[in-house]
Amino acid sequence: MGLKKNYKCLFNHELLSLFTTQTPYQTYRDNVKDDQVTGYVKELAGTQVDVLMCCPLAWRTILWDSQVDRRWREEAPFEQEPLPEDDWKYNQKAYYRARRYMLQKKDPVGMTLQAAREIGIDFFISFRMNDNHYLYEKHLPTHGSFWRDHPQYWLEPQGSGSPFNYLVPEVRDYYYGLLRELAENYDIDGLELDFQRHPRFFLESQVSEGIAIMNAFVSQIRLLLDEIGERRDKYLQLCVRVPERLAACLKAGLDVEAWDRAQLIDMINLSSSFKTTLEIGIEEFKARVVHARIYGELHFVVNTGESRSVLGYVNNISRKTTQEIYETTALNYWRRGVDGLSFFNFNYTRDHSFNEARRKEFPGKEPPFHILRTICDQEHLSQQAQHYFIGTGYGTFPANDQVTFNVRLETEGIFAKIQRAVIRVETFRETSRVPVHVEFDGVPLQPIVGSGELYTPFSTEGLPTPEKVRYFDLPLQLLETGNHQIHLFNATYPDPYKRLTFVSAEIAIYTH
Incomplete structure (x- = not known):
């Protein structure tokens, strides 16, 4: 099979942002068009990003024409957009924009892949393994029928809504089917299992039992990638996005050291979830991991402010990461031994308010793409304030x-x-x-x-x-x-x- 590449800069691109944001390619006045999809990728041209980690989801909504989850074939065509539109919740605003686009037989995953190839960067699928957005409301359109129709598969079946329980074989089969379909249908260079969104897969009392279950699941994904890679004469890498400390991983049932010992994984993305921090466990992972490469993740936010509660509006009213913090943290990560950097939610500085009046004083700004042109250049970083x-x-x-x-x-x-x-x-x-x-x-x-x-x-x-x-x-x-x-x-x-x-x-x- 082909060679294993050593990537330096991972960039997570959540396709949800195509439908929530105003950009140079798309305003809220119009329905989403193809320029929005390709623009979000081509703006990375000339940066040191060498692989796009494409999340093919809008929260829990899939964004490809799936045979496993047949939302776009059997559910969405028969839905009615509720009126008036002004009364839609944030979740509904994003979903119905996505629905209008998808019902045109569009393929944003395939278009994103093609755009990545055109600017010369590789393409991974980054799949959220238990996304918990909006699960406190059972009937929002982004959830999908598999979650909605099977409360017995939830971690708290009697509650208002919770993530899936991975002890349930049907849950693992569902996710495996989606991952297999994505790997089969698209010419990926690798797959990232995003366990940090959301790192809860088992009841606390069942984590010990769950560790063996998750070990077997990761092994199954490794075999899948090897099978497909052999047919394509191409090595497909497996990355895992996990909490930033080994203890936090084990608490969630993720035995990253066992995966590494068995050489199931190639890359470990140490994620602090939402905020940039110096306090990630680079040294402990480097000391305990033998085979996989280690990546340190940076985010568009450093802290959440009290202004969130004062304004009564919590959609990312947060202190944003500056150029100086990005560059200083990156240099700190490099010198502590990471093999590469990862960026998550980098472009969420854009306006994604859907004209929310309480956010008018914070209209959003274009992401600082110039930072990405030198973020892997340690000599450059070492000369900055x-x-x-x-x-x-x-x-x-x-x-x-x-x-x-x-x-x-x-x-x-x-x-x-x-x-x-x-x-x-x-x-x-x-x-x-x-x-x-x-x-x-x-x-x-x-x-x-x-x-x-x-x-x-x-x-x-x-x-x-x-x-x-x-x-x-x-x-x-x-x-x-x-x-x-x-x-x-x-x-x-x-x-x-x-x-x-x-x-x-x-x-x-x-x-x-």
């Missing part, structure tokens, strides 16, 4: 009153050019009267007057308000390449009337 961001949800934050954590700096390329360095600490809500102390490698830092963002933000979404942030001067002689320890603490602790919660910490290193 740096912005390290440690946010909530991955072990360090949120933290009450005190916290200690490590950050690896990669300053060798700019050390002689550093002009200034600052640490900014964010706390939850109104805590400006509570004094905060910061130590860097045991050295107390001096608080300084600061205002605003450390670098130009990508947008105004999710930014902390002034009373939540404190600034500290970081002496330049402390900024050598390597691991550094940071200690944050409430100077009044344990005063019960002056408590605070740390939300994030940032390090900005300026070269001019």
